[in-house]
Amino acid sequence: MAKDKSVKKLEDLPGIGETSAEKLKAAGIDTLEKVATSQPHDLSEKSGISVEAAKKAIQAAQEATTIEFETGTNIAEKRQALGKISTNSKDLDELIGGGIEINAITEVYGKFASGKTQLAFQLAVNAQLPKDKGGVDGKVLFIDTEGTFRPERIEEIAKAKGIDPKTALENIMVVRATSSEKQMLTIERADSLIREKGIKLIIIDSLTALFRAEFLGRGALGERQQKLNSHMHKLQQLADKYDVAVYVTNQVMDNPGILFGDPTTPIGGNIIAHAATLRLYIRKSKEDKRIIRLVDSPNMPDGECIIRVTSAGIKD
Numbered sequence: 675m676a677k678d679k680s681v682k683k684l685e686d687l688p689g690i691g692e693t694s695a696e697k698l699k700a701a702g703i704d705t706l707e708k709v710a711t712s713q714p715h716d717l718s719e720k721s722g723i724s725v726e727a728a729k730k731a732i733q734a735a736q737e738a739t740t741i742e743f744e745t746g747t748n749i750a751e752k753r754q755a756l757g758k759i760s761t762n763s764k765d766l767d768e769l770i771g772g773g774i775e776i777n778a779i780t781e782v783y784g785k786f787a788s789g790k791t792q793l794a795f796q797l798a799v800n801a802q803l804p805k806d807k808g809g810v811d812g813k814v815l816f817i818d819t820e821g822t823f824r825p826e827r828i829e830e831i832a833k834a835k836g837i838d839p840k841t842a843l844e845n846i847m848v849v850r851a852t853s854s855e856k857q858m859l860t861i862e863r864a865d866s867l868i869r870e871k872g873i874k875l876i877i878i879d880s881l882t883a884l885f886r887a888e889f890l891g892r893g894a895l896g897e898r899q900q901k902l903n904s905h906m907h908k909l910q911q912l913a914d915k916y917d918v919a920v921y922v923t924n925q926v927m928d929n930p931g932i933l934f935g936d937p938t939t940p941i942g943g944n945i946i947a948h949a950a951t952l953r954l955y956i957r958k959s960k961e962d963k964r965i966i967r968l969v970d971s972p973n974m975p976d977g978e979c980i981i982r983v984t985s986a987g988i989k990d
């Protein structure tokens with residue numbers, strides 16, 4: 675069935691005028707998909723049009739909303755063309771399948787000073803590189819919730835990559851979010867910024883700190899998780915719609931329920947665990963070395979590697 679492109683909204687359906695469309699919307703049937711899956715009697719009742727007319731409207735809605743399939747080959751080609759953002763460490767890139775993925779949320783969790791923000795700076799520079807140099811030729815939206823964005827570090831890392839430091843800074847749009855509302859609103863209103871500026875990487879550093887500070891106690895947990903859930907949902911939508919990569923950092927806590935092994939657990943529970951496409955756990959080792967563990971990936975085996983956090987950025 676060919677998709678009828680002339681039908682875009684309820685009013686475009688045969689037999690549905692402005693009044694009946696308003697009635698349908700008031701009854702919660704506000705998309706063509708909802709009309710397409712309605713029963714004629716129900717639609718007739720809710721819109722005030724006859725059952726016969728409702729049948730025709732449903733038929734037209736079904737034609738306008740046929741689901742278009744993509745073959746696996748198509749998706750593979752598209753993903754190949756989108757590229758990945760190199761972390762600047764060959765070992766880490768290899769661990770995660772070539773770099774930070776477009777259309778996906780990559781989460782890094784770990785204790786203070788483990789290197790989460792330093793990796794964010796490196797990615798903010800590398801995203802700007804051309805595709806053959808490990809970048810995606812894009813700009814960056816950097817949401818700083820902790821006041822730890824450091825232009826000097828961007829300049830240092832850019833110089834080390836042979837990019838003009840001033841240009842590198844120009845290409846990073848920084849939003850200082852001081853409340854979870856501002857953090858959420860920035861993402862909810864990011865569509866036009868992403869389109870107009872050619873943003874290819876969204877960074878939220880830290881994803882959870884404001885939520886953790888604002889929603890205290892058991893009573894607030896439900897609301898916090900609900901907000902985080904819709905925040906993550908919107909992030910994934912942006913990632914899919916505009917082919918951007920998302921990198922978020924997360925704090926940790928000690929889980930007293932874990933008696934053996936490392937009790938370090940990321941904040942945010944199941945909501946974040948499910949929403950992040952790929953999770954990395956970073957922890958300090960000797961000197962500038964950090965151990966990174968791939969915790970959860972849809973297509974890569976779990977594993978570990980070592981990176982170094984240096985003045986010139988992330989290194990092997």
Ligand code: ATP
Nearest residue numbers: 784785786787788789790791792793983984985986
């Ligand atoms: P937090 O949870 O507190 O935000 P984080 O994981 O974001 O911590 P980072 O700020 O990424 O931590 O890492 C800080 C560490 O990075 C420092 O302790 C230091 O080891 C290293 N570092 C920062 N700046 C430099 C630099 N200019 N040269 C070398 N190493 C640096």
Ligand code: MG
Nearest residue numbers: 790791822879
């Ligand atoms: Mg940090």
